[in-house]
Amino acid sequence: MERTTTASVSMQDVAKEAGVSPQTVSRVANGSSAVRPETRLRVEAAMEKLGYRPNYAARALKHGRFQDIGVVMFNLSSFGNARILDSIATAANNDDYAITVHSIGRGRDRSIKAAVERMKQLPVDGVIIVMEEQLADFSDFQPAAELPVVLLSENPAPYCPTVDADQYGCSQAIVDYLLGKGHQTVYHISGPAASRAAQSREQGWRDALSARSITVPPLYTGDWEADSGYQCGLALAHEADCTAVYAANDQMAYGAMLGLRAAGKRVPEDVSVIGVDDSLAGTIPRLELTTMRMPFDQIGRKAFSMVRDMCEGTDVPANVKTVIPTELVERGSVRDLNA
Structure with missing residues (x-):
């Protein structure tokens, strides 16, 4: 059987396939706990079969947020970035958020402004930028009030919170x-x-x-x-x-x-x-x-908690700088010459 295209699938189509009401489909799409597990599984199976995806604009109208955080990175493969991304994703999942990842490729406009403008086109509530390189507009970028930004940077920024290892x-x-x-x-x-x-x-x-x-x-x-x-x-x-x-x-x-x-x-x-x-x-x-x-895991968790708080209306001062200390792990590659 040919799969129906996403654009043509409505909530009513899913409801008919799953044998439930459109209201039940809506509850499943919005993550409501007021749905029996077996019903949820049936609705999710119907969504998958038909290729249905929730309407993010409608979800935002209902909840006031997309429940999604944008993460901007230069490099997805390095150990530190991978660990940070994993910890952000885990923290987001624990708080019923999703993440949308954007990689800044070579040859693109490598600026905070360009990264944020790209995220403005996507259904995200806030943005975390992993500052692997020093960007030209770091000192004078001005974030829009409607899209909170947190930078992973050891250096403080006057316009948004920062967090990094020492x-x-x-x-x-x-x-x-x-x-x-x-x-x-x-x-x-x-x-x-x-x-x-x-x-x-x-x-x-x-x-x-x-x-x-x-x-x-x-x-x-x-x-x-x-x-x-x-x-x-x-x-x-x-x-x-x-x-x-x-x-x-x-x-x-x-x-x-x-x-x-x-x-x-x-x-x-x-x-x-x-x-x-x-x-x-x-x-x-x-x-x-x-x-x-x-402390890559701590960095990711802290960055997510700050941007989530900002998205949900909690005041996080723009110039807050969080620096997390490192930890010495002694093994066998250093000799004590005093011994």
């Missing part, structure tokens, strides 16, 4: 940790220059060393991938004063460990290595990499 403080804590283990300096493998997180982590590393009057060693730059860390590890093996390496994510840190070992260095006996994010747990057996765990 990227800068994470680097300072890592440098303190390694210097406290008796290392005289710390080399750094940064992420790509365009990355906002990489910039913040690099600056925290530089400032932490400078604050202790330690000459900042040469910077090594990777691309978040393990192969770039491996190449940096091969090169770092020839730095005579390199006893400690801080890589801006775990993939590069793990690659650096392999590169150092391939060049004849022992980890941690000769060179200590530490990463950031704890993305390899459960992937690498007998993982020995010490890392600074990023």
Whole structure:
């Protein structure tokens, strides 16, 4: 049997197919709990068979909201972004919201304004923007009153709430940790220059060393991938004063460990290595990499709760900045030179 096109299917069609009233179909479409489970399943089966989709405009008129939050991302595949998106989706589901994801592709207008204008065309109540890069209109963007915006950014914005991990403080804590283990300096493998997180982590590393009057060693730059860390590890093996390496994510840190070992260095006996994010747990057996765990799940939940509150009329001051601390996870890749 040929499936009916979505545009031609009405609530009455679904009601006839399921053997219920149009009011019952409406209750199911709007998530009402006043429907028996067996009836709900019958109506949902009829919707699926006929290709019916709820009328979002009608739902918004009834409830005053679409019960949907837009999420704008630059990259859907990176570990951190995937974890953040998953936590937003879980929090939304728990509160009977849905999410609509928009990916900013290369070559598009990469601005907050463009992202929000795109979301205005969709049935969403508010927007979360994951600021992987620093966008040109970050300082002067003005959100529309009818569409609340929350930014995932370590830097505060004067026009909307922000939330992020403590990227800068994470680097300072890592440098303190390694210097406290008796290392005289710390080399750094940064992420790509365009990355906002990489910039913040690099600056925290530089400032932490400078604050202790330690000459900042040469910077090594990777691309978040393990192969770039491996190449940096091969090169770092020839730095005579390199006893400690801080890589801006775990993939590069793990690659650096392999590169150092391939060049004849022992980890941690000769060179200590530490990463950031704890993305390899459960992937690498007998993982020995010490890392600074990023609170991706907390970031997603907090971002959703803020934009939901704004959508539902709760006042969230525009300049609220929420910075969530990171957590040191000690394994076996750092040597204590004081011992």
